[in-house]
Amino acid sequence: MTKPDAGTNLLDFEPAAQTFYDDVVAGLSRPERSLPCKYFYDERGSKLFEQICQLDEYYLTRTELSIMRRHAGQMAEQIGRGVMLVEYGSGSSIKTRILLDHLADPVAYVPVDISRDHLQQSADDLHRHYPDLEVLPVCADFTEDFELPVSRREPTHDAVYFPGSTIGNFQPQAAQAMLRRIVRLCGCGGGLLIGIDLQKDARTLEAAYDDSQGVTAQFNLNLLRRINRELDGDIRVQDFRHLARYNEALGRIEIYLVSRCDQTIRIGDHAFDLAEGETIHTENSHKYTIDGFADLAAAAGLTLRRHWTDPQDRFAVLHLAILK
Numbered sequence: 001m002t003k004p005d006a007g008t009n010l011l012d013f014e015p016a017a018q019t020f021y022d023d024v025v026a027g028l029s030r031p032e033r034s035l036p037c038k039y040f041y042d043e044r045g046s047k048l049f050e051q052i053c054q055l056d057e058y059y060l061t062r063t064e065l066s067i068m069r070r071h072a073g074q075m076a077e078q079i080g081r082g083v084m085l086v087e088y089g090s091g092s093s094i095k096t097r098i099l100l101d102h103l104a105d106p107v108a109y110v111p112v113d114i115s116r117d118h119l120q121q122s123a124d125d126l127h128r129h130y131p132d133l134e135v136l137p138v139c140a141d142f143t144e145d146f147e148l149p150v151s152r153r154e155p156t157h158d159a160v161y162f163p164g165s166t167i168g169n170f171q172p173q174a175a176q177a178m179l180r181r182i183v184r185l186c187g188c189g190g191g192l193l194i195g196i197d198l199q200k201d202a203r204t205l206e207a208a209y210d211d212s213q214g215v216t217a218q219f220n221l222n223l224l225r226r227i228n229r230e231l232d233g234d235i236r237v238q239d240f241r242h243l244a245r246y247n248e249a250l251g252r253i254e255i256y257l258v259s260r261c262d263q264t265i266r267i268g269d270h271a272f273d274l275a276e277g278e279t280i281h282t283e284n285s286h287k288y289t290i291d292g293f294a295d296l297a298a299a300a301g302l303t304l305r306r307h308w309t310d311p312q313d314r315f316a317v318l319h320l321a322i323l324k
């Protein structure tokens, strides 16, 4: 499905509203209720997430940014000249610009994001900032197949930039499937520059996902608001609360919406009875060690070439290569 668009040309694989509805109903019908995290990022969700990234407790963005500032030259050298750089995420972030500023003669920049309006806006912004760089946004769910656009100039190779430790939001098995998809997308000679959050004490982690200003809570609850807005739901958002806890054994932060009372929620033709204290699982954020992630990636066909961390070893950026 390709729709022409004003401004920067945008390739559109946006999922239909029906998919959202089906995913919500399927998730809420499970014995362990859940909602898919990819739906967090509507316009309001994307804005709230940008606010999260500026919170004191949310060390991830700040730390990744400091690693980028310090080592972008070496990262660009690893990636190489004449690349088509494909970013998983809208690319509105300053990290993208730091990388682009260091790359030698990049052929095109391809941000891939599920949130169409956010994508278009950040692609236009970026294009204004780099008028000589071809910007080719793709609206797609990067957990599914999509095609790369054709650039005016032929790239020497393709590389994926996947910052933000978003890979941590997938179960290790799904993360590995994603990595395999990246290998297929880029092919031999391609590469991956990826940000991962490292394992650390539970207190630091839980504070990062449950900030004192309640922005993360709003971000989580926005998923319910979005269901109300887009799927004709009648959920009383105030009857749910946000919960984040570190599951030490699985090395992951788990995010839930907890029902504050016995209640029935209606979405379209479906009704769900929730007991007081019952949870809806909305997100996991896996924390890795560098070796652990390198093993996962090796099984998908990626070889760790180099990595960079901050002085406190909170976060890491890894460069991996696709070998023949």
Ligand code: TRP
Pocket: 052, 060, 164, 165, 166, 168, 169, 209, 216, 219, 220, 255, 283, 284, 285
């Ligand atoms: N990729 C982010 C992370 O795992 C997403 C995120 C941050 C998030 N805070 C959140 C997801 C709170 C759900 C709820 O760090």
